[in-house]
Amino acid sequence: DTGVSQDPRHKITKRGQNVTFRCDPISEHNRLYWYRQTLGQGPEFLTYFQNEAQLEKSRLLSDRFSAERPKGSFSTLEIQRTEQGDSAMYLCASSPVSQTGADYGYTFGSGTRLTVV
Amino acid sequence: AQSVSQHNHHVILSEAASLELGCNYSYGGTVNLFWYVQYPGQHLQLLLKYFSGDPLVKGIKGFEAEFIKSKFSFNLRKPSVQWSDTAEYFCAVMSWGGSQGNLIFGKGTKLSVKP
Numbered sequence: 192d193t194g195v196s197q198d199p200r201h202k203i204t205k206r207g208q209n210v211t212f213r214c215d216p217i218s219e220h221n222r223l224y225w226y227r228q229t230l231g232q233g234p235e236f237l238t239y240f241q242n243e244a245q246l247e248k249s250r251l252l253s254d255r256f257s258a259e260r261p262k263g264s265f266s267t268l269e270i271q272r273t274e275q276g277d278s279a280m281y282l283c284a285s286s287p288v289s290q291t292g293a294d295y296g297y298t299f300g301s302g303t304r305l306t307v308v
Numbered sequence: 309a310q311s312v313s314q315h316n317h318h319v320i321l322s323e324a325a326s327l328e329l330g331c332n333y334s335y336g337g338t339v340n341l342f343w344y345v346q347y348p349g350q351h352l353q354l355l356l357k358y359f360s361g362d363p364l365v366k367g368i369k370g371f372e373a374e375f376i377k378s379k380f381s382f383n384l385r386k387p388s389v390q391w392s393d394t395a396e397y398f399c400a401v402m403s404w405g406g407s408q409g410n411l412i413f414g415k416g417t418k419l420s421v422k423p
Contacts, residue, residue: 233398233413247410282352296342297411299352
């Protein structure tokens with residue numbers, strides 16, 4: 192499978208615990224994105240990387256959230272001290288970047304569904 | 309700030325009916341426009357996209373969308389829907405100026421097709 196892979200698919204955690212999700216993008220894609228999707232809503236942008244550089248972070252990304260892409264390949268998203276409001280589907284996507292800097296659509300992974308109890 | 313509005317939250321059609329899902333965006337500059345589809349239990353998939361040129365773009369599975377710049381719209385159409393089109397459809401916009409890493413999605417329209 193050469194698509195975007197996310198692990199785990201499901202995560203149930205107790206409030207206050209830390210969780211970490213992993214995303215493996217398509218290998219030749221240098222951009223990687225994290226989104227969050229709650230019921231009845233479209234995906235909401237969290238952050239993105241171009242290679243290993245984190246270029247933008249949404250205001251949704253509180254200081255309890257941190258994302259890394261240390262070698263410009265896979266990425267991790269960590270949520271510290273989870274709250275019930277963090278329950279959502281966390282989506283990862285990747286895309287190539289043209290010479291003009293415009294993206295050509297994202298390829299999404301299947302997501303990690305987080306439930307905080 | 310950019311935003312995307314999808315007019316219908318839930319659309320119910322019978323097979324062979326025609327489909328049009330509305331999408332409007334707010335951004336005055338050059339935009340890239342997308343429609344994504346999410347079938348039950350599956351991940352988001354790109355249905356079609358518009359960058360430039362012919363404002364009528366054709367995507368997979370018989371879907372098409374028309375970009376009308378004066379109306380800031382990018383409506384999705386299909387002449388005859390099938391039961392297998394039951395899914396949630398998301399319109400999304402990306403601007404060329406400012407943030408180039410931020411694809412903004414609408415809230416989605418759930419399509420239910422009755423056999």
